[in-house]
Amino acid sequence: MSDSPEGSLQPESTTATARQEQALLQALEALEQATAFAKAKYQPEVVRRATDLFETDEGLQLVRKQAHRFDSAGVFHAGPWEHPDRLLPALVGGGLRAEGQYSSLEMLSELRVLAIAAGDSAHPKFSAEEALTFLREVMGLNLDLLYGSETEESRLRPKVYARARRILAMIEQEVSSEGLLEQVLDDIDARVAQRPIDVSLTLKMIEQAKNIQGGPDPKLAARLDRYLKATGPPTPLAKKADSPTNYRNLLANASPHEIENEAKVVGKLLTLTGLSSEYHVAFLQHVLKNDETEILAIALDLTEVGQAHMEQYRDKVLELMRLTIHPATSWIIYGFQQMLERMLLARPEVADGLTKLLNLDLCPTAQQVTKKHLPRGSGISANAAIVGGAIAMLGQPLGVGQGNNPTCQGARALSLWSLHDPGYLLQLLTSAARDDTVEFLFEGSPILSGDIGGGVADGKFDLKLDPVSRILVPHLDRIYDEKMKRAALRGEDPHKWVNPALYGRWVATSLASITMINQTVSGYEDFLRLFYATHHPLYDGGHDLVYPNPVGLLITNVHGVFLGYHAVSIQRVAEDEEKNIRVYFFNPNNEGRQNWGRGVEPTVVGHWEIPGESSLPFEHFAAHIYAFHYNQMEVGDVKAVPAEILAEVTTHAKEGWGKAFTWL
């Protein structure tokens, strides 16, 4: 068949679109007329007909024209998309990629929000302004659909992706990407401030932020530029080189003065962002060739302490750097710097532990999960990659995250050990990487992770994790689950025994938890009093927290509705910049920025948080806690806690998660 001229195709496709639009209008009318309980019978046809139209830009426009009718007609009646004020921007990306009718429903929902934003329709609980904010956030979170290139997944499901890109393009057109860059940069700032070990998402966002068109606001351009320099060519020389390999060649001919300048730039960028690039690797490799530790110290922006530590353990540092700093693992540079600042190589168990790992015979599982996440032919050994991962974890104890796994327990444990017993962490890692098993004692009897199944994640892990978590978390998850089974049916929260047995001697052996038998809360005031008397500096009798305390929180959504239980660790309780007492805690879900509704919004920056910490005013934290450990010998004055404070916290709790419970 010869190429048919566009003219001959046009009428046919136009009539097809007209027919599809007619069908949509009919379906919408039938839905409008349906009685409330029967809406569900007519919804699928509307969704189906809209799906046909989603296949072209013109069709999408036609559906958009009807979007003001969706809410009143009942397109979302009695379904998860019913209330626009409860929509979460973070779920849109997943929704658009969903299967069956859900991706179409998600698109219809965005069109409805567009209609509200444009003033085509109004919603009593969702203003045009809120609609705009929502759409901007959706754009910020879906830059890949706006500007990204094809992926393996999108090639497999071209129609779904074409549709998703189409709706985002429409949002961009209607809402304009003005302000988008700023919003994305704010988001990157907040991610960077938390200094996670796994920075893959941040890197992706920076890469896509380049594509955002917008007014050339010099301030924003400078903010973006810093990130682009941290993750790409950092200096004019590097830019000129155009590739890390060329950069290294140029460095070979550079003057000592030039080298020092380059070192200053990469070092500063590292401290400012926690991010690094293959150019940074190239620079360090160049310097390592001549063992120039002074330049190294500048290129890592070490403090005097860090520099002294490096000089003292010079041979070890150089050896570890040569082995682990590699283009494929450029992200570990920040962890390396932080490990030096923590002076961890002064501890023989750490130095020896790392050496042992370098020469370890890896079990096939550890080999496999490690290699799988390294670029093919990258030339770095699995051992070196694991040691690099261990260094990152030792440098960034609060950068550990659970990823997409229900394993907050494992992440908390790794963080705690990295902080307080790095030797033990390396020992466990060695055992898991070599023997494919780790051994724990529970009340005197040993548990070998290799011998048991189970686990909260039931053996299914999303391995988008740091190299150490990838190897250790599956073991820890099974151990935790097994201990929970053994401690079950004792009439008390099993964590009382399991937490000290899992995390170690840092966890106090007494556990206070809210009595919540049969969804009924009792003795809440006593519980709160004890929390204040063990954790609040004014009432704890001077027994301030030393080690992280694994605690349980009741989590609510943006609307203050009870969602479920979550595990975090209290890192410290201290005054913030306004002399308010705050709880600083580690949230293993790797995203400390949360909104639990009714003014409770954990922050990650701005209240003197250490990178990786989240924080809340003490009373907000108190209103969400349901279990914590304490030392019976270190309880302050329980009676000193003012009744008004307790009443306030109790009211807050009752009106939030407490609504899901009966109160006695």
Add this chain to the structure above:
Amino acid sequence: MEKKTPVVKKARVGKKAPVALLGYSLETMEAAKEHHIPFVAVVPEGFDIALKEDGVDVVTWDFYVHNQNSDRLYEKLVERGVSHAVPLYEETVEWAGSLNTRLLKDPRAFQRALLFRDKAMMKRNAQMNGIRVGVFEEIRSRDEALAFFDDINEARLRLQEEAPEPVHLKPLSAAGSVGHVFVRSRQDITSLPDDAFPCLAESHLAGQEFSVEAFIHKGKIEFMNITEYVHLGYSQIVPETPKLSKQRPKIRKAIEKLMKAFGIVNGMIHPEYFLDHEGELHFGEVAARVPGGHIFELIQRAHGFNPYAALLLCSDPNTSKTVLDRFFPKEKDHKVFAANLMVYPRKASVHQLQFPKELEAHPYMDRHTMFEPVTAKVAERVGFGNHYGTVFLAGEDPETLRELVQRYEEYDFYE
């Protein structure tokens, strides 16, 4: 969205006693509302919340639990002044029977319901009433199934080298074709899971298969639809095409015989028959609930009345003759033939939907219900229930329809 005022309570002003609708069926509830028939929806837990919010009177019930508390459903319905119960799904048929035994003071209603639920009992009853059925046996074990297979083949005088005469195995009480196994060899029986037994085994009936949807009131057939199966479980045409239509008088007689045999006075039955090459009718099985395979939608499209409403009107002994006469059109008066094609992916893994443009543009094309596949891996078929979607067609010429469904049965809607 703003909630409308509760609609059902308004409709109850006429003081008519409500009917209990057993099972979650929006279509039936909607039909009830349209015909001002007050109702109580009896649905499994989880289906109640949205209905309640929309002002529907709801009772939640677990139809799978039978114990000494089963009486509670009757009590709940009596509290609401319910007149009678209408079953909408296979699993609710005996519940309706047991409720109607007391609500309608019909002592045999429950046992009759069991006739519909136990396929062996059903066939035995049909046979005793002189209705032609295949050879059947209740089978308790794999060995008995093998023996049945051998006996049938022996009786058919099959030689070793010939392909064996097939038989069917089906669960004693399941909707339509759920759990149905078509056995072509001894090997098919030995590879069955242990939980396939006990079951019902029956000989194979060849010929044109069709179903009848008979709406019956006071022992009289008010309307008889015939659904012609183009390919069992894949495609069907409503009403029957001219060749089968010639058999209408014979089929009507067979239905009357069936009604007598099963004591059906009010409601709807959905029996399946085979018409063999000699023009003889063989009875397959009969259900007393809304048929599967979207047959009601086809009836509505072809005949222009709402079969859900018809079911409700016929189930109520007090519906007047005038109402029924006004409601039902003449059987011969249909303007179009309606057909559907149930689509099952033809590959082991599918990525996306590819609906043929030429079918979409065909004047007989009504609509389809397919979306992007939910999982890439295609599920195995259970009964004829889990198809991925349905294509609905309608037009004046039944042969064009038949040709269309047959052609697209071979088509890969998913790539």
